[in-house]
Amino acid sequence: MLNFLIKYRGLFVVLFLLPASLVFKAYMSTRNRLVFWLNSAPDKHDDKVKKVQQQVKAWQQKTGGEIPMCTARPSWQAMSHKQGNYKKTHYQVNVNLMDILEIDEKKGTVRLEPMTNMGQISALLKP
Amino acid sequence: MINGFGIESSSYKYGLFQSICESLEIVTADGELVKCSKEENSELFYAIPWSYGSLGFLVCAEIKIVPSKDYVQLSYIPFKSKHDFIKRFTEESLKPANEAYDFIEGLMYSEQEGVLMLGNFSDKVPSGKTKNAINNFWKPWFYEYVRAILKQDKEQEEWIPLRHYYHRHTRALFWEMALIIPFGNSPWFRYLLGWMSPPEVSLLKLTDAEAVHKLYDAHHMDQDLLLPLSNLDKSLSYLKQEVDFHPLWLCPMRVFDTPIRGMVNPQPNEQMFVDVGIYGEPNVENYNSKQTTRKLEAFMREMGGFQALYADTFQTREEFREMFDHTLLDKLRVQTGATKAFPEPFDKVSRAART
Numbered sequence: 454m455l456n457f458l459i460k461y462r463g464l465f466v467v468l469f470l471l472p473a474s475l476v477f478k479a480y481m482s483t484r485n486r487l488v489f490w491l492n493s494a495p496d497k498h499d500d501k502v503k504k505v506q507q508q509v510k511a512w513q514q515k516t517g518g519e520i521p522m523c524t525a526r527p528s529w530q531a532m533s534h535k536q537g538n539y540k541k542t543h544y545q546v547n548v549n550l551m552d553i554l555e556i557d558e559k560k561g562t563v564r565l566e567p568m569t570n571m572g573q574i575s576a577l578l579k580p
Numbered sequence: 581m582i583n584g585f586g587i588e589s590s591s592y593k594y595g596l597f598q599s600i601c602e603s604l605e606i607v608t609a610d611g612e613l614v615k616c617s618k619e620e621n622s623e624l625f626y627a628i629p630w631s632y633g634s635l636g637f638l639v640c641a642e643i644k645i646v647p648s649k650d651y652v653q654l655s656y657i658p659f660k661s662k663h664d665f666i667k668r669f670t671e672e673s674l675k676p677a678n679e680a681y682d683f684i685e686g687l688m689y690s691e692q693e694g695v696l697m698l699g700n701f702s703d704k705v706p707s708g709k710t711k712n713a714i715n716n717f718w719k720p721w722f723y724e725y726v727r728a729i730l731k732q733d734k735e736q737e738e739w740i741p742l743r744h745y746y747h748r749h750t751r752a753l754f755w756e757m758a759l760i761i762p763f764g765n766s767p768w769f770r771y772l773l774g775w776m777s778p779p780e781v782s783l784l785k786l787t788d789a790e791a792v793h794k795l796y797d798a799h800h801m802d803q804d805l806l807l808p809l810s811n812l813d814k815s816l817s818y819l820k821q822e823v824d825f826h827p828l829w830l831c832p833m834r835v836f837d838t839p840i841r842g843m844v845n846p847q848p849n850e851q852m853f854v855d856v857g858i859y860g861e862p863n864v865e866n867y868n869s870k871q872t873t874r875k876l877e878a879f880m881r882e883m884g885g886f887q888a889l890y891a892d893t894f895q896t897r898e899e900f901r902e903m904f905d906h907t908l909l910d911k912l913r914v915q916t917g918a919t920k921a922f923p924e925p926f927d928k929v930s931r932a933a934r935t
Binding site: 462463465466467469470471472473474475477478498501502505506507509510512513518519521522523524528529530531532533534535536537538539543546548550554556561562563564565566567571572575576578579 | 582583584602605607608609610611612613633637638639640641642643644645647648742743746747750760761762763764773776777778779780782783784785786787788789792793796802890891892920921922923927928929931933934935
């Protein structure tokens with residue numbers, strides 16, 4: 454049973470997930486390059502943060518602060534294998550922050566949004 | 581990686597990913613944007629690592645860049661004795677920064693056999709030396725390539741393009757890809773379809789059937805045990821007895837003695853840890869994910885170690901609070917009004933809170 458499932462899964466992964474991943478990765482890397490090239494992320498960042506702040510303030514009014522908050526990021530996008538049950542019951546706040554903002558060569562730092570991944574960072578810092 | 585944890589083979593020099601953060605910005609429970617660093621709102625700054633979003637929404641991070649070069653000059657040193665391996669691994673990890681390598685990583689392929697990898701940044705490949713772009717799609721999976729070096733039992737050295745080095749475990753997801761695509765490392769697959777690999781992990785998770793999820797839950801273990809380096813020998817023996825899985829990933833990591841102590845707050849003289857990564861199906865008879873994991877958790881607490889929290893934790897709230905120091909976090913949660921606004925870490929990461 455175990456072997457069958459794993460074998461079957463391997464085929465499914467190869468036939469469907471590999472092509473899907475290819476499209477997904479191509480889309481994401483084009484998107485990331487475009488965002489960085491247009492340098493649109495730094496301008497949008499402040500607006501996006503304001504939107505998070507607005508949602509938090511709305512949460513206080515809507516729930517009276519009684520239902521705790523969490524991000525709206527679905528579990529399948531997170532690192533853990535498991536799904537957090539709190540995602541179903543807590544107040545979801547959209548935190549859509551996934552871009553590199555700027556590199557400060559003098560200071561030797563990079564400013565980035567929290568959902569930036571290592572691949573994005575290494576691709577940018579080491580083309 | 582900031583609200584939780586992130587590690588690399590240079591973490592014994594620079595610490596965990598959160599240690600190279602210069603400043604952080606979060607939106608707190610009252611909707612305010614607060615910036616913090618070592619100098620500004622320093623208590624908040626030291627409370628955020630491992631807080632799992634229990635203080636607010638992280639919206640920006642400023643991170644130190646480590647100057648790099650185009651290649652990593654990597655030595656592979658095979659060992660046939662655990663004792664010798666640990667001795668060298670410990671020596672290299674404890675060297676002062678100016679003498680130490682840039683990267684240290686170990687892979688144990690059985691109780692006694694392993695390969696130590698020591699790397700330095702390098703500008704170019706000297707003439708007569710080998711360059712190896714390990715992530716080209718037709719190349720074997722990195723851990724299998726290293727296993728072959730162990731079999732040859734001969735020290736080797738080669739120059740790896742930097743980005744290939746950093747992402748050396750990406751294609752095989754350490755060694756988990758062998759369970760997902762069992763034929764993924766065979767030459768025909770690599771040459772024909774390797775260019776499409778690896779599948780995107782998030783899509784894998786999205787499409788996994790309930791049956792696969794259950795199988796993993798019952799037969800699989802994903803844990804990173806962060807244990808003091810001084811106890812590595814004992815820890816490996818214990819893991820052999822309770823889990824019996826190889827390869828094991830061994831990555832040294834430094835926990836800095838910060839002026840304000842956060843959730844990971846080891847004994848004052850324990851700064852050097854080892855991340856022991858277990859990713860696979862334990863070979864012990866009657867493996868039970870809950871019972872075995874609980875044993876490992878008790879062992880970590882006894883050793884003064886810590887558990888990576890992307891993984892299942894079966895600890896009780898009290899045990900969890902014994903492992904992770906909540907003093908600063910609790911104080912700041914009250915101060916910033918987070919107590920009711922955000923669940924505390926245990927209520928997000930414990931096995932009871934996850935399905």
